[in-house]
Amino acid sequence: MIAEIGLAALWLAAALAALQLFAGVLALRQEQGEDGELARLMRPAAMVQALLATLAFFMLMWCFAITDLSVKLVAANSHSLKPMLYKVTGTWGNHEGSMLLWVAVMALSGGLIGWLEKRLPVRTMQATLATQGFVALGFYAFLLLSSNPFERLPIPAPEGQGLNPLLQDIGLALHPPTLYIGYVGLSVAFSFAIGALLTRNVTPEFARVMRPWVLGAWVFLTLGITAGSYWAYYELGWGGWWFWDPVENASLMPWLAATALLHSTSVLAARDALRTWTIMLGVVAFSMSMLGTFLVRSGVLTSVHAFAVDPERGSFILVLLAIYIGGSLAIFALRAGTVAEGKRFAMSSRDGALVFNNVMLSAILGIVLLGTLYPLLTEAFDIRVSVGPPYFNPVSAIFAVPMFLVMAAGPLMRWREDKPARIQMELGIVGAIIVSVLVLVAVLGDYSVLAILGLALSAGLAIASFLPLRGRKLSRVPLATWGMVLAHFGVAVSLFGMASESAFTKERLSAVIAGESQQVAGWNITLESVDPIAGPNWTAMEARVLAQRGEGAAAVMIPQARNFWAPAQATSESALLTRWDGQLYAVIGDSAGVDANGNQRWQLRIWWKPFVTFIWYGGLLIAFGGTLAIIGRVSADLKRRRAVLRGTEKRAEVEALKHGELGEAALAKDAQGKAHNEAHGEPA
Amino acid sequence: MRWTLWIPLGLFVFFLGLAGYQLTQPKDDQIPSAMVEKALPEFELPAAVEAMPGASRADFIGGKPKLLNIWASWCLPCIAEAKQLEVLEGQGVEIIGVAIRDKPEDVANFLERYGNPYTRIGKDDISSLMLEIGASGVPETYVIDAEGVIRYQHIGDIRLEHIPLLLEELKKAEA
Numbered sequence: 001m002i003a004e005i006g007l008a009a010l011w012l013a014a015a016l017a018a019l020q021l022f023a024g025v026l027a028l029r030q031e032q033g034e035d036g037e038l039a040r041l042m043r044p045a046a047m048v049q050a051l052l053a054t055l056a057f058f059m060l061m062w063c064f065a066i067t068d069l070s071v072k073l074v075a076a077n078s079h080s081l082k083p084m085l086y087k088v089t090g091t092w093g094n095h096e097g098s099m100l101l102w103v104a105v106m107a108l109s110g111g112l113i114g115w116l117e118k119r120l121p122v123r124t125m126q127a128t129l130a131t132q133g134f135v136a137l138g139f140y141a142f143l144l145l146s147s148n149p150f151e152r153l154p155i156p157a158p159e160g161q162g163l164n165p166l167l168q169d170i171g172l173a174l175h176p177p178t179l180y181i182g183y184v185g186l187s188v189a190f191s192f193a194i195g196a197l198l199t200r201n202v203t204p205e206f207a208r209v210m211r212p213w214v215l216g217a218w219v220f221l222t223l224g225i226t227a228g229s230y231w232a233y234y235e236l237g238w239g240g241w242w243f244w245d246p247v248e249n250a251s252l253m254p255w256l257a258a259t260a261l262l263h264s265t266s267v268l269a270a271r272d273a274l275r276t277w278t279i280m281l282g283v284v285a286f287s288m289s290m291l292g293t294f295l296v297r298s299g300v301l302t303s304v305h306a307f308a309v310d311p312e313r314g315s316f317i318l319v320l321l322a323i324y325i326g327g328s329l330a331i332f333a334l335r336a337g338t339v340a341e342g343k344r345f346a347m348s349s350r351d352g353a354l355v356f357n358n359v360m361l362s363a364i365l366g367i368v369l370l371g372t373l374y375p376l377l378t379e380a381f382d383i384r385v386s387v388g389p390p391y392f393n394p395v396s397a398i399f400a401v402p403m404f405l406v407m408a409a410g411p412l413m414r415w416r417e418d419k420p421a422r423i424q425m426e427l428g429i430v431g432a433i434i435v436s437v438l439v440l441v442a443v444l445g446d447y448s449v450l451a452i453l454g455l456a457l458s459a460g461l462a463i464a465s466f467l468p469l470r471g472r473k474l475s476r477v478p479l480a481t482w483g484m485v486l487a488h489f490g491v492a493v494s495l496f497g498m499a500s501e502s503a504f505t506k507e508r509l510s511a512v513i514a515g516e517s518q519q520v521a522g523w524n525i526t527l528e529s530v531d532p533i534a535g536p537n538w539t540a541m542e543a544r545v546l547a548q549r550g551e552g553a554a555a556v557m558i559p560q561a562r563n564f565w566a567p568a569q570a571t572s573e574s575a576l577l578t579r580w581d582g583q584l585y586a587v588i589g590d591s592a593g594v595d596a597n598g599n600q601r602w603q604l605r606i607w608w609k610p611f612v613t614f615i616w617y618g619g620l621l622i623a624f625g626g627t628l629a630i631i632g633r634v635s636a637d638l639k640r641r642r643a644v645l646r647g648t649e650k651r652a653e654v655e656a657l658k659h660g661e662l663g664e665a666a667l668a669k670d671a672q673g674k675a676h677n678e679a680h681g682e683p684a
Numbered sequence: 685m686r687w688t689l690w691i692p693l694g695l696f697v698f699f700l701g702l703a704g705y706q707l708t709q710p711k712d713d714q715i716p717s718a719m720v721e722k723a724l725p726e727f728e729l730p731a732a733v734e735a736m737p738g739a740s741r742a743d744f745i746g747g748k749p750k751l752l753n754i755w756a757s758w759c760l761p762c763i764a765e766a767k768q769l770e771v772l773e774g775q776g777v778e779i780i781g782v783a784i785r786d787k788p789e790d791v792a793n794f795l796e797r798y799g800n801p802y803t804r805i806g807k808d809d810i811s812s813l814m815l816e817i818g819a820s821g822v823p824e825t826y827v828i829d830a831e832g833v834i835r836y837q838h839i840g841d842i843r844l845e846h847i848p849l850l851l852e853e854l855k856k857a858e859a
Contacts, residue, residue: 159758280692287696294703314707322700329693336689373699376706539810563811570815 003071003150006059010100010150013052013107014140016045017133020110024130028123028198042129043114049136050111057104060149061091067160073097073149075157081537082160089173095297095313096149098176102293103139105177105184109213110136113188119209119641121201128195135187138320146316175231179224179251183289185217186254189261193282194328197335202275207268208637210282212630214265218258219626225251226619234574239585239607241501241615244392249372250292253365257285260361263354271351271415273342277358283332287325288365294321295372346417353410360403364396371395397450404457404495408464411484426467434460447503454499461492479632487625494618500611508606511592513599521608523584524548528556530588530602538564540573543588543602547577559588582610717818717837724752724832725816729806732783732791739780739806744828749835749857751777751850752826753802754814756784757794759822765841766798772847773801777854781805782813784822825850829857 020042027039060073064087069075077094078087092101110132117125143149192210196202228251233241242248261281267274294317345351371387378385408430412423420427438456441447465488469477506521517526528544540562548554557575564571577584589603719725728740744750753769755762769779781802783791791805808814817826820839827836827850836853838846 161760276689284692315704318700318703318707325696326693326700329696333689333693337686373702376702379709380702380705563815570811 002059002062003068003152006056006063007148007150009052009056009059010103010140010144013049013056013103014137014144016049016052017107017136017140020045020049020133021130021137024126024133027126028130039126042126046107046114046129046132047111049133050107050114053104053107057091057100060097060100061088063150064088064091064097069158069160070152070156072151072153075153075160077160079160079537083536085170085173092176092180096143096147098180099139099143099147099297100149101177101180102184103136103143105180106132106136106139106187109185109188110191113191113213117209120195120206121199124195124199124201124206126195127198128191131191131194131198132187135191135324138323142313142316142320146313169231169235175224175227178220178227182217182219182221182224182258183254183292185213185220186258186286186289188213189217189258189282190286190328193279194331197279197331197339200335200338202268202279202339204269204272207265207278208633211262211265211269212634214258214262214282214285215626215630215633218255218262219623219630221251221255221258222619222623222626225255226616226623229619230616234576234585235571239507239574239587239605239609241612244371244388246372247292247296249368250288250295253368253372254285254288254292256361256365256368257281257288260358260365261285263361264358267351267354268342271343271345273345273351274355274358275339275342276336279336279339280332281358281362283325283328284365287321287328288369290317290321290324294318345415348413348420349418350410350413350415353406353413356406357403357410360399360406363399364403367395367399368392393450397453401453401457404461404491407488407491408461411465411468411488426464426470430460430464430467433463441503445503451499451503454495455503458492458496458499461495462489465489465492478636480629480636481632483625483627483629483632485625486628487622490618490621490623490625492618493614493621494616497611497614497616497618501609501615504610505612506608510604511601512604513595513601518606520584520606522549523606523608525586525604525606526554527602527604530600533560535562538562541588541591541602543586543604545575545586545588545604547584547586549579557584557586559586561588561590578613582608583612584608716839717820717834719816719818719834720837722834724826724828724834725813727806727813727816729782729808729813732781732786732805732807733788733795735792736802737804739782739804741832743780743804744830744832746830748778749827749829749854751779751854752817752828753779753781753823754784754817754819754825755781755823756786757790758786759784761841762794762823763798765823765843766801768842768844768847769801770799772842772850775851777851778803782808784808784811784814827853827857 019038023038023042023045027042030039063071063074064078065084067074067078067080067082067087069080073094073096077097078090082090090097092098110129113132114129120128189210192206192213196206225248228248229241232243232248233239261278261284264274264278264281268278294314297313297317347356371391374387375385409420409423409427412426414422434456437459438452441452441455465485468481468485508518508520508525510518512518512527514527514529517524519525524547526546526548528546530541530543533540533542540560542558542560545557545559546554547557555577557577559575560573562571562573563569572587572589575586577586585607587605589605592601592603595601724741724744726741728742729738731738744752751772755765773779779801781804783805786807786809788807791807795802806813814822817834818837823841825838825842826834827838829835835857836850838850842850
């Protein structure tokens with residue numbers, strides 16, 4: 001019954017998406033000012049659709065929670081013996097469930113704009129909601145026609161077939177939903193961009209409306225990538241935090257596009273410049289999300305995420321891509337020419353710096369895209385290649401290095417036009433820091449060029465990110481500016497972590513017997529014992545490793561080599577010891593025979609990674625900065641709006657006075673005004 | 685109209701063509717074991733059911749090439765391939781089974797319901813042989829020659845069309 005409720009809700013939601021599209025198209029074809037009956041249904045349709053899609057998702061979650069083995073999806077992906085937490089997270093640990101999560105989030109964000117967004121002209125709003133409905137409709141069709149999550153089995157399965165053991169981890173509970181909210185949040189920016197393009201309404205006001213949505217999606221993407229990177233770091237047991245895997249790139253590309261979009265939106269909002277470019281990025285950002293989904297789901301590329309593969313569904317998503325990306329790019333090509341480019345500005349100005357970094361971000365995006373799709377291209381000629389760090393690292397650095405330099409200077413400059421001479425003091429300080437760190441590190445040790453550059457740039461950027469606050473009264477600095485400062489500082493922190501990890505990591509692989517000690521980077525590591533243990537659905541060899549630094553107390557690390565059954569798979573659970581200045585990372589491997597005295601030897605791999613945690617702290621800082629910026633922007637906008645509204649009321653009162661309509665009428669108007677304000681209290 | 689505005693669409697259409705072409709290409713997504721053409725690892729597994737002996741590497745040495753079938757009573761494709769294993773047995777092929785993470789009573793039930801083509805069945809409770817031999821799932825079937833060398837790996841359930849293939853490989857292993 002529960003599965004059927006979910007399915008019915010999904011069909012109804014799809015019908016409402018169709019209504020939204022249909023009503024929107026009709027409304028746009030009518031003359032300005034005429035509002036049809038149908039057009040008034042668009043906002044409620046979006047809201048109810050959000051409720052229904054969310055209901056469908058929770059119904060599926062229920063099926064997973066009670067392990068209803070008559071539902072095919074549950075039987076194929078769950079197991080009655082699995083811990084409850086992983087039964088629930090298993091809802092989105094598979095293709096159908098994750099696509100349902102995708103449409104649920106999409107409907108929710110559509111519902112949110114339908115409910116809260118009252119700032120744009122009616123027609124632009126209609127076009128936006130119609131676009132949102134159109135995109136949602138495709139994904140409903142995909143779910144209902146080719147990957148129905150609620151399909152029943154003719155005979156209930158005796159037992160579920162389990163879940164990929166790599167996915168039985170708390171990381172899975174957080175990583176995909178956050179990423180999906182980010183991916184799908186960009187659909188709102190996409191719909192806004194198409195709506196504005198269709199109604200030729202690309203204005204600073206439009207940019208201000210779109211900005212919180214872009215920021216929101218971007219914050220979630222940042223968190224999702226950060227969480228995903230940390231998950232891969234401790235779960236895969238390879239000691240790396242970024243592998244340039246196609247699926248990782250699939251999450252990085254929308255982030256790069258969203259970062260560029262975020263900054264170009266700021267230029268549009270503040271200066272009414274970069275109109276077509278902003279629209280273009282709005283289209284590209286969501287296109288990258290869909291492309292990412294296609295790459296993950298279709299299996300055209302081989303990756304560590306291969307558990308998600310299905311070529312037939314790949315064709316379906318490809319058709320959706322052709323309609324949405326192809327369609328929007330065609331509209332862009334046809335319409336963008338009619339949107340005036342907007343105001344001009346000098347290259348040495350804040351606008352100029354933002355444009356420069358926009359181009360750099362887009363170049364990095366292009367490089368990642370090319371590297372990700374290159375194997376697809378060569379496979380067409382029967383050559384199998386794998387593109388990895390030797391390509392991505394140096395080639396993206398070509399654009400990243402100037403980007404970081406401009407990023408240090410940009411926030412110090414004025415809009416429209418500025419002379420570099422005005423901020424030569426600040427530029428001098430930052431330049432001196434970068435050069436001195438560069439020289440110091442290069443002289444003191446033998447490190448890779450990229451690591452040295454990274455360390456120097458991160459030091460310069462860390463200082464530069466706080467310089468915009470210099471000479472200002474801190475209590476009066478707008479929240480959005482604090483957000484920018486913290487986010488830029490987060491980039492510096494993250495960059496420092498990456499550079500430090502790649503420059504200073506110490507690694508040691510050895511075969512040791514219980515009781516044997518060894519030294520790694522000032523740590524005294526002793527393998528105390530190795531014992532077999534059993535978990536709910538796995539067995540493991542568990543090592544007890546004592547780690548001691550100097551004269552300090554020894555800490556215990558417990559790495560495991562796990563064997564899951566149903567399906568059978570071996571994973572290594574690394575053990576991490578976090579200190580303020582880095583992490584000790586231990587992995588226990590296979591047994592490595594016996595020594596001369598007949599003692600069992602074990603492979604033990606130890607890394608000391610100085611400041612590696614800064615990578616993720618930086619990510620969190622960036623996301624926190626983004627959150628501050630949303631709050632700052634929205635509240636400033638609300639304040640401005642109230643002021644405008646009060647102004648209008650004042651004028652109306654003066655008019656009323658003139659006409660002698662004093663007393664009750666004016667009081668009533670005042671009360672009405674207040675109620676009006678409260679009703680509009682919380683637009684996004 | 686500016687032609688530069690069409691560049692993104694042009695690039696995208698190129699991608700569509702490429703991805704569409706790639707999707708229609710057959711994709712080999714099976715993971716072959718690195719152990720093929722190498723010696724079967726040393727192992728000695730206790731009996732999975734009381735009535736039959738367990739399995740060890742020594743059982744493969746000498747005589748004709750044999751099949752090593754990795755299966756489990758809880759595995760649905762194993763039910764599907766049971767008939768084909770019987771056919772192979774009928775052709776005079778010796779099949780040694782290894783039951784993965786199984787209970788004796790479940791194994792006995794399975795053999796009673798779906799037939800017993802095995803001469804011996806070992807019991808692998810921690811998937812140790814499975815991991816050593818490079819099997820990525822259940823079921824998998826290996827052709828082992830008289831010297832104890834792995835000659836061929838079949839991934840997934842054995843269907844009707846695979847029987848001649850396996851017989852062929854067994855014959856090749858004899859030479």
